[in-house]
Amino acid sequence: MFRRSGPTDCTILWEGRALPARAGEPLAAALLAAGVVAFRETPVSGAPRGPFCLMGACFDCLVEVEGVPNRQACLVPVTPGMRAGPQRGARGAP
């Protein structure tokens, strides 16, 4: 879907798998550049979803970051070693 035009400088862990990333970039960008397209499943039909707006409006990019669910991957900046995983099923206030 997307490729990088610049270098990476750290790694993050997606479901335990190490992916290259750049500190400070949106987590959603790091995942997309690494070929992750589905970030979550919808609570209604279980359909896969990925980021749509990249600006905090659509909530389609919800993931778990450091064990905290319902984080918008487009608004979370990457920090080296950050651990994240897909959001499954219910969302809303944990």
Next chain:
Amino acid sequence: MREVALLILGAGPAGLAAAIEARARGLEVLLLDENHGPGGQVHRAVGGSYTPARGSPGADQAREGLRLIEAFRACGAEARFGASLWAVEEDRSVIWSEGGVARRARAGVLLLCPGAIERPLPIPGWTLPGVMGVGAAQTLLKSAGLLPEGRAWLAGQGPLLWLYAAQVLARGGRIAGILDLSPPGGWRRAARHLPAALTAPGYLLRGLGWMARLRRAGVPVIRARALAAEGGERLTHIVFDGRREAADLLLLHDGVAPNTQITRAIQGCAHVWDEAQASLRPVLDPWGRTSRPGILVAGDGAGIGGARAAALSGRIAALEAARQLGALTEEQRDALAGPLLLRRAAELAPRPFLDALFPPLPAARIPDGTILCRCEEVTAGRVRAATALGAQGPNQLKAYLRAGMGPCQGRVCGPAVQAVMAAARGVPPGALEGLRTRFPTRPVTVGELASLA
């Protein structure tokens, strides 16, 4: 509780220019933005990961953005980034979340500069991973240097689509094709607005330049009427006017519309349906005053005018805030604002031309099986069925369907739902009451709430 003279939401051109102007009038300023740096949508990551080469598409604008951001950094306003505002209370206290903690401050004057969001372009299959907004892809380009890979298609209409395509080519990226969905007869419709638009020819010339760049690169531009995305776990194909093509990425665009998520949730803050922009906007006077005392709106959140007009309206609203807070007399405000009002009118001159060239795509043509509300997966057909059963508008629809009740609270689908219902009832969208939003305008955790106490 913390008190602050002027609280500004949004660090795009409107909010940044407002903060600089307010500081020049001696006001104390606190500015909040959920992004992690200044610039808003247009100047996102300028000077950082987004530094276009001289002469490349968007480079002039980036230079303007850099100047604005530098002036802002020097102006003495307090800026809090990663700060997402989700409530405005009766006494103009606002509540925001920042690093997992909720904070509150009371504003003497509250100036909201929340900008625009991409107007959704609902087509069959648009919820598949691999389909996103053109503006979203541009955000990836600015904030992380990402370029499309594989067979990337752009579809829809509007200046941002052409700008993004030109930016991709300038960086060595590839585009499989552009599907131009703009309603036929655009130039004919827009012709009568051309003289006004030519008073600020920069806009038109830049747009024609982007289109020429694409032609030179041999990117196919195909006129199409109907479009669908197909795939199982992700996008694999697009289908348009009976043709089927492999696709790895589909970027949709139908212009941008005011982001009214916060303003609509404020009790007593009146909004109207804007026919040209097919969306709601707050009712404002030339200073940006809403129908609620002490609450002002500036920038694209007030109605789409572009980056320069946004900065000017930010400054104009800041002068009015200074008057309300006693830092300027009415005469002083008027003297300072006069030239700005004239410049803003000049910047807005090309807008009727652009609006006529790219009128939002008609909601009546959205097929029944297409999802409108992405959060709750509600299709256009079900919205039409509920309308036939008597749902009068988007707010009544909630009694029938969960459309607009997911975490985005109708931010994305609201205008489309309103337009589809109006078309089904055979009335103009403005005849329906727009979807009301509620605070908190985003999901808030128990921990965040607890931290407020």
